[in-house]
Amino acid sequence: MDRQLTTTGKVNRKFEIRGINHIALVSSDMQRTVDFYEGVLGMPLIKTYEIGPNGRFGQHFFFDMGSSSLAFFWFPDAPASVPGVTSVSSLIGSVTAIGTMNHIALDVDADRLPEYKARLEAAGVEVSPIVHHNDVAPALGPDALEDVHESNWVSSIYFRDPDGIHVEFAGWTRLFTEADIACKAATAADAEGWSAKRDAITA
Numbered sequence: 001m002d003r004q005l006t007t008t009g010k011v012n013r014k015f016e017i018r019g020i021n022h023i024a025l026v027s028s029d030m031q032r033t034v035d036f037y038e039g040v041l042g043m044p045l046i047k048t049y050e051i052g053p054n055g056r057f058g059q060h061f062f063f064d065m066g067s068s069s070l071a072f073f074w075f076p077d078a079p080a081s082v083p084g085v086t087s088v089s090s091l092i093g094s095v096t097a098i099g100t101m102n103h104i105a106l107d108v109d110a111d112r113l114p115e116y117k118a119r120l121e122a123a124g125v126e127v128s129p130i131v132h133h134n135d136v137a138p139a140l141g142p143d144a145l146e147d148v149h150e151s152n153w154v155s156s157i158y159f160r161d162p163d164g165i166h167v168e169f170a171g172w173t174r175l176f177t178e179a180d181i182a183c184k185a186a187t188a189a190d191a192e193g194w195s196a197k198r199d200a201i202t203a
């Protein structure tokens with residue numbers, strides 16, 4: 001991907017990573033997954049594959065999402081998903097377990113979010129309000145996310161696929177700068193008492 005995201009000049013000098021080749025998720029019903037990703041989202045099915053002798057271990061299908069692909073496994077013996085653990089439990093999103101894929105964000109033009117929201121809703125998909133992610137904390141409550149602030153860096157809508165997999169349409173709204181990498185990364189040791197400590201900082 002040669003689209004520029006930052007003005008910092010930082011580049012990967014270790015590996016020539018060209019973007020995502022594919023992300024592999026797990027479906028409970030491959031036909032329903034095809035109906036959603038190809039039928040509703042319009043992503044062409046580009047590869048179907050059955051795993052193991054006579055496909056005994058399941059299926060692996062790939063959809064074209066532009067410069068990369070989105071893949072699904074269907075395993076006849078897959079464990080059930082657990083909302084709030086393996087996938088989000090709400091439309092705007094939620095905590096999920098360590099190691100899970102919390103959500104997938106498909107890149108779109110932010111200016112087209114109103115049109116895309118209407119198109120998804122016409123197809124019967126429940127869609128979140130358009131959310132403008134700003135650097136200012138939403139101190140006024142979740143509704144503040146619906147306000148565009150000058151620090152806005154990405155705008156989004158959220159919805160879920162038939163298995164509850166959280167999907168986002170996201171459009172970057174500006175280039176990043178050094179000011180965008182000011183947060184100190186938390187460690188496992190920071191977890192205990194984190195919320196109370198953060199409340200104390202802003203109190």
Ligand SMILES: [Fe+2]
Pocket residue numbers: 103105168170
């Ligand atoms: Fe996101």
